[in-house]
Amino acid sequence: MIWAAAAFALAAAGGAAWWLWPSHAPHREEASVSNTGRILYYQDPSGAPDYSPTPKKDAQGRDYVAVRAPAEAQPAKDKTVLYYRNPMGLADTSPTPKKDSMGMDYIPVYADEGADQPGTVKISLDRVQRLGVRTSPVTRQAMNETVQLTGTVMADERKLGVVALKFPANIVKLHVAAAGEKVRAGQALFEINSPFLLQQETTLALALKAQAVSQELGDVYARTNERSATSARARLENYEVPKREIERLIRTREAKGQVVWPAPQDGVVIEKPIVAGMQAQAGETLYRLADLSNVWVIAEAPESLLAIARPGATARVALNAYPGKTFEGKVTFVYPEVSMTTRTAKVRIELGNAEGLLLPGMFASVEVASPPGDAVLAVPDSALIDSGRRQVVLVARGEGRFEPRAVAAGRRANGMVEIASGLDGNETVVTSATFLIDAESNLRAALQSFTAEQKP
Secondary structure: HHHHHHHHHHHHHHHHHHHOOOOOOOOOOHHHOOOOOOOOEOOOOOOOEEEEEOOOOOOOOOOOOEEEEHHHHHOOOOOEEEEEOOOOOOEEEEEEOOOOOOOEEOEEEEEEHHHHOOEEOOOOOOHHHHHOOOOEOOEEEOOOEEEEEEEEEOOOOHEEEEEOOOEEEEEEOOOOOOOEEEEEEEEEEEEEEEHHHHHHHHHHHHHHHHHHHHHHHHHHHHHHHHHHHHHHHHHHHHOOOHHHHHHHHHHHOOOEEEEEEOOOEEEEEEEOOOOOOEEEEEOOOOEEEEEEOOEEEEEEHHHHHHHOOOOEEEEEEEEOOOOEEEEEEEEEEEEEEEEEOOOEEEEEEEEEEEOOOOOOOOOEEEEEOOOOEEEEEEEEHHHHHEOOOEEEEEEEEEOOOEEEEEEEEEEEOEEEEEEEOOOOOOEEEEEEOHHHHHHHHHHHHHHHHHHHHHHO
């Protein structure tokens, strides 16, 4: 059909005003109230895409419905006609009244419609309502961005400890015999019997016992004995013999070579290779302890989100073990390496664990919120038209006028997008039906440009 060809030509010319062509037959009441202008064409009463430039009946004998121009399109004596545009929306204008190939009159474009910025659209208020146009004021607010990460609970590496002897010894008895037990600093872990320790203690004990005699023999003997005692005590301290045992030896001056070894810190026994009766060598690990009063969550953050998951950001951690419960923490460190395979970096989050609920190895879901920043201009996400090559918002100027405004968009958070430039903060922008209005705006700008080129 000619009408279908015209519609196809419209799409090929710009594709911007496809929606201007009605997709359904207007109700008779609507035509009589909102469309009181001249008849543009006639449409099938069932809403089918069948049109006619003249009155017509369908197969059931029903009259085709007249589609009229809006009342605002009617000529007015106090308005100046700039040009006439094609009634089908094609990029064809005329400086004088004209009819198209189907006998339809070209639609006049008045001076007050072209006085705004290029591409500005004027829509009747009833049409604005039918399109479902919604607006929202430009606001100034801080963009508190959040990201969702996953991670694993780990022990605080700064609070890990190892219990080992610096001299050979026999393990006589265990006071803490199982992994997983909690211990306190100074608590007895095991007892040892060591010939090497006995030798070192004997040296100090003899020096202490000879102290009185050396003082009587004179300065040389006294100084030599003093150096011997000091050296023997320093050796015991370097071998990390418990302070309590050294004090006992100085007080009693009796070497035993048998010591109850205490825990060096608070924590949980996470590894215990020691067993009673074994021969422990110097440097051999006997216990591994972890203080879990504070723990880390090591999360993987894509490199594109490192600007948000940075030190100082707050974090909310949820665990499968405790549904509905969250733990508050902060990002304290971002590891200085990005994985070549996953393109992620490790982020450390520190959490308090006074109740002992967080255990190493637990899977964690993490929500990280960026630190509060300065307030910026922002509009709803739906207000931004981003084609990749341009970013536009439609500014509502009142009385059905909408002006396209080129902007530069910034960060996005919580359904809002930052506007870095293009707005001053006093505007109201369109948040729905934006693509429909933008399509007509593009067509209007194209027609105005075409008309300017035609003027002598």
